[in-house]
Amino acid sequence: MDNLPKKLNKTITITATAAIVALAWIVFVLVVPVKTANGEFLVQEGESLEQIAENLTNRHFIKNKTVFVFLIKVLGAEKNLKAGQYDFGDGVSAIKIAYILSKGLSHTSDIKITIPEGANSWDIDKILADAGVIRSGEFAGKFYADEGFLFPDTYFLKKQEANSETEGIREKMKENFKLKTADFFKNLSSGKKKEVVVTASILEKEAKTENDMRLVAGIIAKRLSLGMFLQIDATVSYGACLRNYQYKYCDVSQIGVANEIRIDSEFNTYMRKGLPPVPISNPGLAALSAAARPLKSDYLYYLSTKSGDKIIYSKTPVEHAKNRKKYLGI
Incomplete structure (x- = not known):
């Protein structure tokens, strides 16, 4: 029983240390700017938050996709993300990117x-x-x-x-x-x-x-x-x-x-x-x-109908010739 306080204290210390490290890492991911050769970034109409975050990660604008998605959701900005062409400049933090995207600060001109x-x-x-x-x-x-x-x-x-x-x-x-x-x-x-x-x-x-x-x-x-x-x-x-x-x-x-x-x-x-x-x-x-x-x-031939909205497939030259006559009149 005498060892319980010491063990508990040790557990609390380890947990607190881990929490501090995790918090420091999250702050690093969100606050420290990432240097990029080209700050231009396109958000297309209909792209989801996950797609945007994936593209940002692939272009090395953000360090961690999961943390960025979490940030956007915590800010309640998921439905405010705007399509458009953006220029984040030479080095910008994930928090700044989240702000720019949610406000739609794109090149409207x-x-x-x-x-x-x-x-x-x-x-x-x-x-x-x-x-x-x-x-x-x-x-x-x-x-x-x-x-x-x-x-x-x-x-x-x-x-x-x-x-x-x-x-x-x-x-x-x-x-x-x-x-x-x-x-x-x-x-x-x-x-x-x-x-x-x-x-x-x-x-x-x-x-x-x-x-x-x-x-x-x-x-x-x-x-x-x-x-x-x-x-x-x-x-x-x-x-x-x-x-x-x-x-x-x-x-x-x-x-x-x-x-x-x-x-x-x-x-x-x-x-x-x-x-x-x-x-x-x-x-x-x-x-x-x-x-x-x-x-x-099994097909070896095909043709498009005159309207161009349908393709007719055939397996043999004879079948293809019949389809040409039927659908194209030749």
Whole structure:
């Protein structure tokens, strides 16, 4: 019994010490600023607190996701987080970030640019030119070689940046691609990564739903393994635009494929086997996921209906010919 007070005192001391250490760590996590090379951060519409905290952690703006989420909830600011483009500057604490996000202190005067999934370099150029950000042809002329790696997303551009720096816009898109696909590509070789991106860029033009994308990806993979021509109109159209229009705007959907398939090029998948040498659009995550996880099936052919809202699959050339006549009248 005489030892009880000593043991109790020791337990209290250990507990108190642990509590002080834990409190000091939490204060360190919340109060000490984190140095970053780039203070810009985008919060998209509909993103949850957990998603925002995850992105902040991945960008090294905060030290601990769990503590940040707890802070926001304790402050009752979870429903007050505002979408927008933020600039936290060079070194800011988690508490300051929580305040900025909850008050919506974003760059409301910035130019908002939305690049849709499947847009190619000509489409991006037109979107930027229509917004008054660049002169027509300026973006595509410089960065067409980055096709496939300009991530489709919403971007907020500072007016001074937008008016003078196309390189900065391109870097935002490429950096966003790296950020959004880091986990996705971490176990893939560079060769496999390129194959996935090229296939995904085709899927953006050939299918709309995730299931159709995976089915078409499976058909592409099967035709490649069998040494068959892919015979994909979208690759032919892209090659025609590249040859005839170079850096001027070209709507690939308006290219007459019937004549183009007779002209040999690296993108003519009616005359050359294999995938085209480079991506033909800039795919989103759904298409990239489908390209990496193709769905196996008995199908070897497919076509889109005239309305483009449905894909018809077939297993044999005879069945495909019947579907062409039935749905396309050819």
